[in-house]
Amino acid sequence: MEGELPAAPERSAGLPAGDGGGDSPSALLPAEVLDLDGDEDDLEVFSKDASLMDMNSLSPGMPTSPLSMTNQVKFEDEPDLKDLFITVDEPESHVTTLETFITYRVITKTSRGEFDSSEFEVRRRYQDFLWLKGKLEEAHPTLIIPPLPEKFIVKGMVERFNDDFIETRRKALHAFLNRIADHPTLTFNEDFKVFLTAQAWELSSHKKQGPGLLSKMGQTVRAVAWSMRGVKSRPEEFMDMNDFIETFSQKINLIDKISQRIYKEEREYLDEMKEYGPIHTLWAESEEGLADTLSGVASCLARCCTATERRLSGLPEALLPVLHEYVLYSETLMGVMKRRDQIQAELDSKVEALTYKRADTDLLTEEIGKLEDKVECANNALKADWERWRQSMRNDIKSAFEDMAERNVQYYEQCLATWESFLASQSDLSSKEPCEENP
Numbered sequence: 001m002e003g004e005l006p007a008a009p010e011r012s013a014g015l016p017a018g019d020g021g022g023d024s025p026s027a028l029l030p031a032e033v034l035d036l037d038g039d040e041d042d043l044e045v046f047s048k049d050a051s052l053m054d055m056n057s058l059s060p061g062m063p064t065s066p067l068s069m070t071n072q073v074k075f076e077d078e079p080d081l082k083d084l085f086i087t088v089d090e091p092e093s094h095v096t097t098l099e100t101f102i103t104y105r106v107i108t109k110t111s112r113g114e115f116d117s118s119e120f121e122v123r124r125r126y127q128d129f130l131w132l133k134g135k136l137e138e139a140h141p142t143l144i145i146p147p148l149p150e151k152f153i154v155k156g157m158v159e160r161f162n163d164d165f166i167e168t169r170r171k172a173l174h175a176f177l178n179r180i181a182d183h184p185t186l187t188f189n190e191d192f193k194v195f196l197t198a199q200a201w202e203l204s205s206h207k208k209q210g211p212g213l214l215s216k217m218g219q220t221v222r223a224v225a226w227s228m229r230g231v232k233s234r235p236e237e238f239m240d241m242n243d244f245i246e247t248f249s250q251k252i253n254l255i256d257k258i259s260q261r262i263y264k265e266e267r268e269y270l271d272e273m274k275e276y277g278p279i280h281t282l283w284a285e286s287e288e289g290l291a292d293t294l295s296g297v298a299s300c301l302a303r304c305c306t307a308t309e310r311r312l313s314g315l316p317e318a319l320l321p322v323l324h325e326y327v328l329y330s331e332t333l334m335g336v337m338k339r340r341d342q343i344q345a346e347l348d349s350k351v352e353a354l355t356y357k358r359a360d361t362d363l364l365t366e367e368i369g370k371l372e373d374k375v376e377c378a379n380n381a382l383k384a385d386w387e388r389w390r391q392s393m394r395n396d397i398k399s400a401f402e403d404m405a406e407r408n409v410q411y412y413e414q415c416l417a418t419w420e421s422f423l424a425s426q427s428d429l430s431s432k433e434p435c436e437e438n439p
Contacts, residue, residue, distance in 0.1 A: 084181045085109045086196065088174035091166050092123070101125050104170060106177070108196040120197045126151065128195065129173055131207060135191040136180070141339040142382040143186065144389045146179035147328030148172070171321065184388075185381075232348050234341065235379070241386060242337055249330035256323040263315050270308050277301035296422050303418045311411040314403075322400040326393060336382065343378050347371040 090105040108120040129148055136145045149172035177196075180186045194206050234242075277298045284294035350371055354364040 082182075083111045084187060086174070086177045086181050088170055088177060091170055094125075101127075102166060102169075104173060106196065115193070115197065117197075122197070122199060122203075124195070126169070126173075128203065129176065132191060132195045133176075136186055136189060137335075137339075139189060139191070140185065140381065141343070142336055142378040143183075143385045144329075144332060144336055145186070146176050146183075147325065147332050148176055149328075168316075168321075172325070175321075175325070185385075234344070237383070238337070238340065238379075241382075245330065245333045245337065249327075249334070252323065252326050252330055256327045259315075259320060259323055263312065263320060266308070266312055270305060270312060273301060273305045273308065277305065293426060296425055300418045300422050304415050307411050307414040307418075311407050314407050318403045318407075319400045322396055326397070329389075329393070340378055340382055343371075344375050347375050 085108070087107045088104050089107070091102050092104075094101050094103060103123040103125045106120075106122050106124050110118060126148075130151075133145055133148055136143075149169050180189075180192055186192065191206075194203065198206060280294045280298035280301065284291040284298070287294065347368065350364055350368045354361065354368060
């Protein structure tokens, strides 16, 4: 295994697409929001933007070795070299006197020089993933951190998770880590490396490092104060960004709800169809004159049930996860905008204090200079990551809907062929009947 890298793990086709029900998805999500057909010229190589270098000031843990920068400086004519492969699998249930929880195996294979080995295997629980997400937000407040699946707790249940829930969460956690691995900046975060490589006791020790509880509480109080204060003059480009997020959130939430509802109703429809066919078979046994026709209908219904089941099985694999992931992304984007505004609000407060000379002028001037740099760094990081995220979103959504369309075409073609075959067989029966009556 040494030095050998596996093929990149297959990424789920994305969000399974639900059939529209009334309004089609394209009608619900206008072109100006998804912008699926944007010119390819709009594609920007995120890692080439100078703001990537600025982001290091927000993340002291960023490595600076040449090997570490391999993925950060990339030109259009260079192949996409992937050097970090992550797999999340083998969930295990753990029951203690205090709690029941699931751990997942995380396997990492890499050729990066900053790793001590080419392969690592650790086990992580959901709380560890939450910790990683928090550390990434702390180090990179205006980068778009991939979302985690929601926490699911049902009080009073010993076995809290069924197999379907565990598998859905496993896939989401797998996608979470691989999106971080593919991000030009987050992939080099030191806490991400620790998460992938440290054994349980080492990770527990690492978590205890850093600011204490009182320091964190102070930071939280200040952040709340800045957010309550608000931003006096948000730059126009971020006003436009905020408007996009609000519209996107509204539309993607609506499509997600409708798709989930359609999927549930189609599952119920399939259950009804499974009962519908056998009734025709039973009827055929007692109605000799209609036996061939009724048996033919029963056979068609059975084939359509098989086709429907095949189509529905693809929705949880393709469209539905993608839609829901971007519902969570819309919440993430709102959090990013809020953190950007908090940084600017802190600067506005210092500038106002200097204007009215409410504190030591020299000290305020120095603080304002540092905050201006911090705001500029945060803004540049967000603008660069915004373009990268939008292009990724367009690709994912477009791929999900195309996959849904292909599945629908295959499904309806199969059903059409089945019923056309039935009609042809009935025509043959009709043509034979007169001959049988008049030998």
